Amino acid sequence: MDWHRELSYALSRATSHERHSRKLGQLKTSLANLLLHNHCLLCGASASALLCSPCIEELPLNTNSCQRCDLPLVNGVLCGECLTRSPSFERAICAFEYNATISHLINRLKHRNTPSVGHFLADFLAEKIRLEIAQIGALDLLVPVPLYWRDQRRRGYNQAAVITAQLSQKLQIPVIHALSKPRPRAHQQQLSRAQRLRDIRGVFTTTETLSGVHVGLVDDVITTGATVEAISSQLIAAGAASVTVFALARTPKDR
Ligand SMILES: [Zn+2]
Ligand SMILES: [Zn+2]
Numbered sequence: 001m002d003w004h005r006e007l008s009y010a011l012s013r014a015t016s017h018e019r020h021s022r023k024l025g026q027l028k029t030s031l032a033n034l035l036l037h038n039h040c041l042l043c044g045a046s047a048s049a050l051l052c053s054p055c056i057e058e059l060p061l062n063t064n065s066c067q068r069c070d071l072p073l074v075n076g077v078l079c080g081e082c083l084t085r086s087p088s089f090e091r092a093i094c095a096f097e098y099n100a101t102i103s104h105l106i107n108r109l110k111h112r113n114t115p116s117v118g119h120f121l122a123d124f125l126a127e128k129i130r131l132e133i134a135q136i137g138a139l140d141l142l143v144p145v146p147l148y149w150r151d152q153r154r155r156g157y158n159q160a161a162v163i164t165a166q167l168s169q170k171l172q173i174p175v176i177h178a179l180s181k182p183r184p185r186a187h188q189q190q191l192s193r194a195q196r197l198r199d200i201r202g203v204f205t206t207t208e209t210l211s212g213v214h215v216g217l218v219d220d221v222i223t224t225g226a227t228v229e230a231i232s233s234q235l236i237a238a239g240a241a242s243v244t245v246f247a248l249a250r251t252p253k254d255r
Contacts, residue, residue: 040052040055041105041108042055042101042104042105049120050116050117050120058101059096059101059102059124060097060101060102061095061097061124062097062250065097066078066079066082067082068082068086068087068092069091069092069222069225069250070091070093070222070250071225071252072252072253081225087225087229087232088229088233088236088243089217089228089229089232089242089243089244089245090136090244091244091245092225092228092244092246092250093125093128093129093132093136093244093245093246093247094125094222094246094247094248094249095121095124095125095128095247095248095249096121096124096248096249096250097249097250097252098221098250098251098252102121102248102249105117105121106121106159106220106221109121109220110159110220113157115157118159118162118163118248119162119166121163121248122163122166122167122170122248123166125163125167125246125247125248126166129171129246130170130171136244137214137242138214139171139214139215139216139244140173140214140215141173141174141178141213141214141215142164142167142174142176142215142216142217142218143175143176143178143179143215143216143218143235144160144161144163144164144175144177144179144219145160145179145218145219145228146158146160146179146180147159147160147161159220160219160220161175163218163246164218167216167218167246173216178210178235179231210238210240211238211239212239212240212241213239213241214240214242214244215235215240215242215243215244216243216244216245217232217235217243217246218245218247219245219246219247220249221250221251222245222249222250223251224251228247232245
């Protein structure tokens with residue numbers, strides 16, 4: 001963005017409309033956006049992107065992980081769960097290992113109406129997918145994990161859909177909103193794993209035909225993997241040829 005030109009334009013507009021507080025409000029917003037784009041979101045140093053180069057270097061790329069579900073591993077090829085029972089999806093690909101920095105950035109995306117954070121992080125995920133695409137095989141459609149409609153109205157957007165749109169643009173794969181979430185789930189933390197799986201079942205319903213389609217299912221963070229596993233099984237049951245899961249980050253097992 002040519003911010004110098006935007007700034008002088010905004011200032012010239014402000015001179016001719018300075019009595020109109022609405023215009024000044026808009027000017028304040030655009031100046032805030034301009035300043036935001038020139039300072040690292042994490043450390044405040046000047047930056048040409050959303051983060052400065054040293055902070056980008058520090059981002060925890062998820063490199064040592066289970067070949068199937070992308071769970072961060074200290075060693076080994078498959079995690080204990082994938083060795084015992086294969087998930088219904090082919091692979092999961094997650095750009096980052098979830099830590100305090102990633103949590104901070106994703107919270108910004110979710111609660112502070114900053115979709116640019118989603119675009120920025122999704123570019124790392126698109127790059128990882130591009131490197132793995134020969135192994136994954138071509139995908140026909142990307143499907144975002146839905147957000148209960150009431151959450152979406154409060155937040156203004158579904159963060160998984162923001163990530164999906166960016167992946168679609170970078171990888172040239174179309175998006176379909178094939179899932180809906182008709183009722184809110186019980187509070188996850190208070191449930192056992194078995195209860196959580198029972199609770200998730202039936203929440204997501206496919207609203208489009210996916211017969212024979214290779215689907216990329218997109219979420220922001222994979223925590224236990226129960227949600228994406230439940231949705232993936234439903235997509236397979238609905239006729240999908242395969243499901244590959246994509247997420248910005250994967251939580252390590254001990255958290
Ligand atoms: Zn920084
Ligand atoms: Zn695994």
